Every structure is written in C-alpha cells, then in structure tokens.
C-alpha cells in the first residue's frame with residue numbers, strides 16, 4: 636500500500652510532503668534536526684501535526700485540512716522499528732513476537748505459530764525461549780524485526796535501525812533487512828549512506844524541516860543537488876549561478892566543468908566532483924587547470940589509504956606521502972586545483 640503524507644508541524648518548523656510507492660523503500664536522510672524523526676512520528680501517529688494528511692492506500696489515517704481525523708498509532712496498520720529493540724523484558728522472545736497478533740485478537744496458539752514463522756524469517760528460531768535480557772544487541776534487533784513484521788503491517792517505519800549496533804553486528808542485520816524489506820512499503824530514517832544504498836530504492840533529503848532533494852538513490856548519490864547528499868556521497872558540491880561553463884559559487888569561487896545539456900545560462904547550477912580529483916599545492920602550479928581556489932585547511936582525516944584534506948567548501952584526497960611533503964596542518968593556506976574534465980555541472 637502506498638503512503639502519501641503531507642505534514643506541517645509549525646512548532647518544530649517542519650513542513651514536508653513524502654510519498655512511498657507500494658512495495659518500495661524510501662530513505663529519509665538529512666543532518667541533525669532536519670525533521671526526519673518528526674516526519675516518522677507524525678506518520679506513526681505519535682505526534683499530531685497542525686495541518687496535512689496521512690494516507691495509507693485509500694485509508695486516511697490523519698487529516699487536518701478542513702475536516703479532522705486522527706487514527707491512533709495501534710490502529711494504523713503500521714510497524715515501527717526503533718534504534719533499540721525495546722522488547723518486553725518479562726516476556727519470552729516468542730511471546731514478544733506473538734504480542735502484536737495477540738493484541739489484534741488472534742488466539743494464543745495461532746499467534747505463537749505466526750511468531751515462530753517470523754522468528755525463522757530472521758534466523759532467530761533458536762532464541763524463542765530466551766528472555767530479552769539474555770540476548771545480544773544484534774539478536775535483540777533481529778527479534779524486534781520479527782515483532783514488527785508479525786503484525787503484517789501495510790507500512791514499516793524504521794528509525795535508525797542499525798545505529799545502536801556495533802560495527803561487527805550491523806552488516807548482518809543490514810543484510811537481513813535487505814531481505815525482509817524487499818517488496819515491502821517502508822520508510823527508513825538513517826544517517827548512514829550504506830543503509831540508503833543497500834536498503835532504499837529512493838531517498839528524500841530533508842534539511843531545516845523541508846524536502847531539499849528526492850529521487851532514486853543511485854541518482855541522488857551520483858548527481859546530488861543538496862550539500863548533504865553530496866557530503867554523504869563523499870563528493871564536493873559547489874552551488875551557484877552558471878556563467879558559460881563555470882559555476883560561480885560562494886565568495887566568488889569559480890569552478891569550470893562539463894555542462895550537462897539541461898543547464899541554462901544564469902540559472903542555479905551545481906558543480907560536483909570527487910575529492911580525488913582535487914590537487915593540493917602550497918603555491919599555484921604552473922599551467923594549472925582553470926579551477927584554482929585559495930583555501931585554508933580546516934581539518935585532516937584518514938580516508939582509506941589516503942588523507943582527506945578539508946577546507947571551508949572543498950575537500951581533497953591526497954596520499955600520506957604528499958601530506959608529508961606538503962607538511963600541512965589545519966590553518967595552512969593552500970591552492971586547490973580541479974581539472975574541468977573531472978567536474979560535472981548540472982541544474983541545481
């Protein structure tokens with residue numbers, strides 16, 4: 636069933652429209668305070684927006700446009716999975732998973748059969764008799780996934796489902812989610828680009844309580860139009876007006892590149908390029924490319940086998956040997972160069 640949500644929560648300055656087509660997974664991405672959790676909470680019915688509508692299939696779950704309607708969370712046909720498993724400590728794993736169907740009126744035996752089915756789906760059959768206190772974080776999250784699915788919800792809401800897991804456990808739970816989310820209508824809040832790539836068909840990027848970008852995951856990450864999407868995709872993005880084949884960005888920064896057909900002179904455009912395409916120099920090199928930016932190093936961080944040099948607007952990846960040669964530290968002035976052939980320019 637598809638989700639259509641338009642939500643206005645003025646006291647949090649959130650005003651968004653989000654759609655999840657039937658059987659697809661949409662990731663909500665964005666910086667801290669962007670409005671992701673607020674959007675999820677409003678769809679789940681945990682908060683009541685001042686205006687808007689939430690529709691799941693043909694059913695109106697919430698409406699505050701003229702008429703008024705508010706279906707409580709437990710009657711929405713929505714499964715919610717939070718960061719931590721939040722299992723009932725006094726119930727066995729089996730009864731935790733059977734709890735939803737039981738609450739919906741299913742007889743105990745059938746509810747337990749259904750719970751066993753879903754525990755098998757998440758590779759947790761052998762945990763059925765344990766208490767939640769005797770589970771690892773990854774096991775508990777598997778059980779929580781089974782519990783969310785056991786109610787056979789029309790929509791699944793996932794709020795940073797892997798963020799409480801350690802780095803060894805997260806990949807296997809991510810794989811499990813990839814399996815169980817296939818063909819399900821799901822809205823996923825995440826900070827992690829891997830979750831978006833591996834789990835989501837489409838992404839919606841929020842910033843400051845507004846949708847700033849949306850589209851298929853692969854397009855948003857290869858051709859970002861928002862600085863947040865560019866950052867998580869590990870790309871540099873300069874936004875500005877197009878002047879010939881140059882984007883004129885903040886503080887007069889000029890970045891030349893290959894202009895996509897859709898870009899039109901004078902309109903807002905973005906120049907996008909990899910940090911690996913950026914050269915770093917103490918003094919401007921002879922015969923340098925047309926893009927040359929003076930900048931101050933703000934930070935240095937390891938990045939795979941390279942070092943990522945951050946400045947106010949751009950980042951560059953250089954080898955440790957080059958770093959040693961340049962003897963860079965934060966606060967140093969550098970010249971950054973980018974070849975136009977490495978820069979994609981398109982409408983912003």
Ligand SMILES: Nc1ncnc2c1ncn2[C@@H]1O[C@H](COP(=O)(O)OP(=O)(O)OP(=O)(O)O)[C@@H](O)[C@H]1O
Pocket residue numbers: 646647648649665666667668669670671672673674
């Ligand atoms: N319980 C609350 N009461 C009032 N304002 C809130 C509450 N929770 C969040 N806010 C505010 O609403 C705005 C959106 O926050 P929200 O938690 O939805 O963002 P988020 O994108 O989920 O952020 P994060 O990634 O940090 O979880 C922020 O300005 C935040 O300060």
